[in-house]
Amino acid sequence: MPPPPVAAPAPAAPYPLPLRLAPVRRRLPAVPRAVSVAASHAHDAAFLRRAADVADRSAGLTCPHPNFGCVIARPEPYGPEEARVVGEGFLYAQGTRCAELLAAEEAGERARGATAYLNLEPGDCYGDSTAVSSLVQSGITRVVVGLRHPLKHLRGKAIQSLRSEGIQVDIVGEDLQSKLFKEAFTSCLIVNAPLLYRAAFRVPFSVLKYAMTADGKIAASSGHASWVSGRASRGRVFELRGRSDAVIVGGNTVRRDDPRLTARHVKGHVPVRIVMSQTCNLPEEANLWNVHEAYTIVATQRGARRDFQKKLAMKGVEVVEFDMLNPRDVMSYCYDRGYLSVLWECGGTLSAAAISARVIHKVYAFCAPKIIGGVTAPTPVGDLGMNQMTQAIDLIDVSYEQIDRDMLMSGFIQPIPDLSPVIPSADEIPSDDPEVSPYETNIISFYKTWDTFGAFSNFSPHPIDIPDEKGDCLSWPTVEHYYQAHKFVGVDNPQARDIVQEIKQARSPEEAARIGRTRQREFPELIRPDWESMKIDVMYRALKCKFSTYARLTEMLLSTAGSVLVEASPHDLFWGGGREGEGLNYLGRLLMQLRSEILGTVRIGVEARGQEA
Ligand SMILES: NC(=O)C1=CN([C@@H]2O[C@H](COP(=O)(O)OP(=O)(O)OC[C@H]3O[C@@H](n4cnc5c(N)ncnc54)[C@H](OP(=O)(O)O)[C@@H]3O)[C@@H](O)[C@H]2O)C=CC1
Numbered sequence: 346m347p348p349p350p351v352a353a354p355a356p357a358a359p360y361p362l363p364l365r366l367a368p369v370r371r372r373l374p375a376v377p378r379a380v381s382v383a384a385s386h387a388h389d390a391a392f393l394r395r396a397a398d399v400a401d402r403s404a405g406l407t408c409p410h411p412n413f414g415c416v417i418a419r420p421e422p423y424g425p426e427e428a429r430v431v432g433e434g435f436l437y438a439q440g441t442r443c444a445e446l447l448a449a450e451e452a453g454e455r456a457r458g459a460t461a462y463l464n465l466e467p468g469d470c471y472g473d474s475t476a477v478s479s480l481v482q483s484g485i486t487r488v489v490v491g492l493r494h495p496l497k498h499l500r501g502k503a504i505q506s507l508r509s510e511g512i513q514v515d516i517v518g519e520d521l522q523s524k525l526f527k528e529a530f531t532s533c534l535i536v537n538a539p540l541l542y543r544a545a546f547r548v549p550f551s552v553l554k555y556a557m558t559a560d561g562k563i564a565a566s567s568g569h570a571s572w573v574s575g576r577a578s579r580g581r582v583f584e585l586r587g588r589s590d591a592v593i594v595g596g597n598t599v600r601r602d603d604p605r606l607t608a609r610h611v612k613g614h615v616p617v618r619i620v621m622s623q624t625c626n627l628p629e630e631a632n633l634w635n636v637h638e639a640y641t642i643v644a645t646q647r648g649a650r651r652d653f654q655k656k657l658a659m660k661g662v663e664v665v666e667f668d669m670l671n672p673r674d675v676m677s678y679c680y681d682r683g684y685l686s687v688l689w690e691c692g693g694t695l696s697a698a699a700i701s702a703r704v705i706h707k708v709y710a711f712c713a714p715k716i717i718g719g720v721t722a723p724t725p726v727g728d729l730g731m732n733q734m735t736q737a738i739d740l741i742d743v744s745y746e747q748i749d750r751d752m753l754m755s756g757f758i759q760p761i762p763d764l765s766p767v768i769p770s771a772d773e774i775p776s777d778d779p780e781v782s783p784y785e786t787n788i789i790s791f792y793k794t795w796d797t798f799g800a801f802s803n804f805s806p807h808p809i810d811i812p813d814e815k816g817d818c819l820s821w822p823t824v825e826h827y828y829q830a831h832k833f834v835g836v837d838n839p840q841a842r843d844i845v846q847e848i849k850q851a852r853s854p855e856e857a858a859r860i861g862r863t864r865q866r867e868f869p870e871l872i873r874p875d876w877e878s879m880k881i882d883v884m885y886r887a888l889k890c891k892f893s894t895y896a897r898l899t900e901m902l903l904s905t906a907g908s909v910l911v912e913a914s915p916h917d918l919f920w921g922g923g924r925e926g927e928g929l930n931y932l933g934r935l936l937m938q939l940r941s942e943i944l945g946t947v948r949i950g951v952e953a954r955g956q957e958a
């Protein structure tokens with residue numbers, strides 16, 4: 346007897362095809378019930394790979410959040426993969442609706458009795474349990490998880506909540522151990538490689554990319570390099586930039602190429618450009634100094650060409666001095682700034698220093714079918730001090746792809762850290778791990794929304810309803826949206842009003858911040874004249890609204906009584922505390938002020954009740 350036809354209706358694919366580097370999706374053949382264990386493992390593995398593919402669609406957009414994907418599939422043992430999938434979703438960006446909710450909404454009633462596949466355990470930094478509750482309410486009976494959440498204070502929490510609701514949760518490597526899961530597990534690791542490297546090594550995930558000729562040169566002997574690779578390969582580089590928080594080059598590449606390093610031609614995330622230059626002997630005029638296009642940081646040696654540093658600062662370029670400029674210190678600086686992934690587009694001198702410092706994790710080598718020759722022509726990696734071929738670094742998980750006439754070879758220098766061995770036991774929930782300073786135990790730092798006290802960040806996804814100047818109540822997706830837009834509110838100019846709307850409609854707080862800062866640089870004349878004197882009031886109003894709207898946040902704020910709150914932003918010296926406590930920490934101060942205000946109200950309330958009694 347042939348297997349019965351599949352009952353579930355096939356939904357139209359709601360998303361474009363996955364990006365090319367994602368694992369290849371396979372169609373599964375119909376399988377009879379007799380081979381059930383292997384077959385069900387094969388199905389589970391295929392759907393999990395698919396969840397990783399779906400999660401990958403937001404790469405470059407979610408930063409600094411991980412990439413989450415959710416695929417909901419009917420449990421019928423027969424039929425093709427496509428027909429069984431009833432819902433899919435991914436987290437577009439921090440603060441937008443979560444993958445699980447989107448998938449459950451798409452599945453509707455068809456989610457009842459179905460299985461949800463998650464590349465990564467959901468993790469909510471701010472006490473919101475939408476991911477878990479949407480799965481529970483959808484009627485799903487089983488969840489398959491590729492990876493537990495890598496952050497200690499989130500790991501295991503969602504899994505336990507789901508289990509306590511009676512949902513069967515199977516975790517790859519713990520409950521599902523067959524060989525069939527190897528590839529799916531790797532896909533789940535790869536889609537969040539930046540987060541895992543960052544969590545394991547406390548540096549951003551670093552990718553070295555270069556374009557070389559078939560004879561291994563990245564430029565002619567003269568240094569001329571445009572172009573080694575073809576147009577399609579260069580288009581791929583824009584994509585890679587769009588997935589990175591920062592792009593790094595050395596001083597020589599700036600002097601030689603005058604690059605722009607933007608992710609033009611692809612929509613979305615615009616990386617920060619970082620120039621590493623010991624001498625600070627850089628051109629007066631350069632594309633990178635045009636900060637309207639993208640933000641630029643020059644990392645240099647302490648004391649190098651201070652006059653020139655000032656000139657750069659006048660153009661809006663941020664200059665950061667290091668005692669000893671080297672790739673490791675620059676990477677830990679990038680880590681502190683919250684970057685998840687960094688693309689190195691330097692020449693061989695700096696790439697050799699970065700590889701030697703062990704901060705490069707992955708390599709993308711574009712190879713063009715050209716020969717340029719030249720004994721002194723630059724090569725992708727300078728001297729690493731190796732003299733035996735046996736010392737060569739072997740790339741891991743290598744893949745090859747033809748891009749028009751070029752070949753792209755990519756592979757990992759260091760294996761993707763699998764953080765599962767550090768999990769204490771399947772059901773143990775680790776205790777909270779507040780970001781408390783080891784030196785002064787009464788300091789609580791917060792910065793990224795996934796931190797234990799991440800809800801204190803202005804990027805935390807808590808919408809606020811707040812009256813405007815006419816008294817009409819308006820909704821803002823986050824405090825950041827509100828704050829950025831208020832730079833332009835009240836300015837009698839149609840362009841300023843458009844900017845307010847543009848910021849209000851930004852799909853994530855990162856986008857709101859990016860638009861607000863860029864427009865401020867582009868159109869300083871549209872900033873409200875009282876902004877400098879009003880910005881603290883604007884912020885306080887928004888914070889007060891946020892913390893009084895959400896009872897859990899009030900509770901969290903009050904739980905910090907007696908501690909100093911510091912926004913651990915290393916670069917924002919006004920709102921943040923700076924790298925070494927040099928910042929003014931206005932955000933932390935306002936939160937403490939608000940805490941005192943609420944505590945005062947609570948006390949007055951208690952006293953009043955006491956008097957009544
Ligand atoms: N085809 C391709 O993919 C690419 C080709 N190129 C080509 O490569 C050539 C430039 O290569 P290369 O000279 O190697 O340039 P790099 O991009 O590697 O820059 C080297 C410079 O980096 C700065 N630097 C800062 N810190 C360090 C450190 N710790 N160690 C080493 N350098 C540091 C120094 O700048 P400073 O001197 O200012 O102190 C140094 O001179 C150009 O011809 C360019 O066109 C470049 C990138 C990609």
Ligand SMILES: Nc1c(N[C@@H]2O[C@H](COP(=O)(O)O)[C@@H](O)[C@H]2O)[nH]c(=O)[nH]c1=O
Nearest residue numbers: 556570572573574602604605606607690
């Ligand atoms: N020459 C070369 C590359 N060079 C890299 O790209 C930079 C120029 O970027 P942009 O100014 O944004 O177009 C340049 O400084 C160097 O870092 N990249 C490639 O993919 N292929 C190429 O052939």
